[in-house]
Amino acid sequence: MLGTAIGIAAWGLITGVAMGKSGLPTVAMVAMSLLVFAGSAQLAVLPLMSSGAPLWVVWATALCVNLRFVIFSAGWRPYFGHYPLGQRLRLAYLTADLNYVLFMRRFPEPKPAPEQLPYFWGGVACNWFAWQVPAITGIFLADAVPVHWGFGFAGTLALLGVGLSLVSDRATSVAAGVAACAAVAAYALPFKLNIVVAIAAAVAMGLLIDHGTPRRAPPPDGALDDKT
Incomplete structure (x- = not known):
């Protein structure tokens, strides 16, 4: 995680x-x-929130943006599903995109092992501090940063960097392209609802590709023995 901590910070x-x-209260931020x-x-x-949008729009937007954590949760279930509910809730709070990617690379076989939980805690602890310390610092030092520095655009570039690192195959590439086109096409919608449209389009395209991809049949029981 040390290699990604600078980007996360x-x-x-x-x-x-x-x-x-x-413009929100400091305590709320x-x-x-x-x-x-x-x-x-x-x-x-x-x-x-700053424009006074309805609460349901705020909740729906946050829910749609974070739908990917449902996929992460399903991926982690074979590893952590046997732990008590309270412990699983603590794990869920600390999960993050890059932690998921690194964890799955380290443990590609979906079965529990004693070293998985320490590896998880080490990664998410580094990620949590690398995020929270700069984020809270930015809250208190925001007035010292000129608006013309363009931090909003820099944030978009940071999100693009993280998102593109997760594009690993044809399905995710096509889904990402569809999401980008849908977001631009629906840009005129109020309350940033083009984000919701983009996520729905990406999920639909991903499911369509997944169901349309033929599955490889497992080899017969004696096939490997015949070859050897």
Whole structure:
């Protein structure tokens, strides 16, 4: 995680500055950083909260942006599903995109092992501090940062960097392209609802590709023995 901590810290600082300039109370911003702990959701709902959008729109936007954690949760279930509910809730709070990617690379076989939980805690602890310290710093130092520095655009670039690192095959590439086109096409919708449209289009395309991809049949029981 040390290799990605610098990028996470930069993204956290950008998010903190964006929150600091949103006009929300300081206590609410710090609580949001600590409790929500989801940079993309925070950046998505900040303009909605600042403009007085209906609460259901704020919740729906955050839910749609964070739908990917449902996929992460399903991926982690074979590893952590046997732990008590309270422990699983603590694990769920600390999960993040890059932690999921690194964990799955380290443990590709979906079965529990004693070293998995220490590996998980080490990764998410590094990620949590790398995010929270710069984010809260950005909240308190936001007034010292000139608006013309363009932190909003920098935050978009940071999100793109994280998102593109997760594009690994044809299905995710096509889904990402469809999401980008849908977001631009629906840009005129109010309350940033083009984000919801983009997510729905990407999920639909991903499911369509997944169901249309033929599955490889497993080899017969004696096939490997015949070859050897």
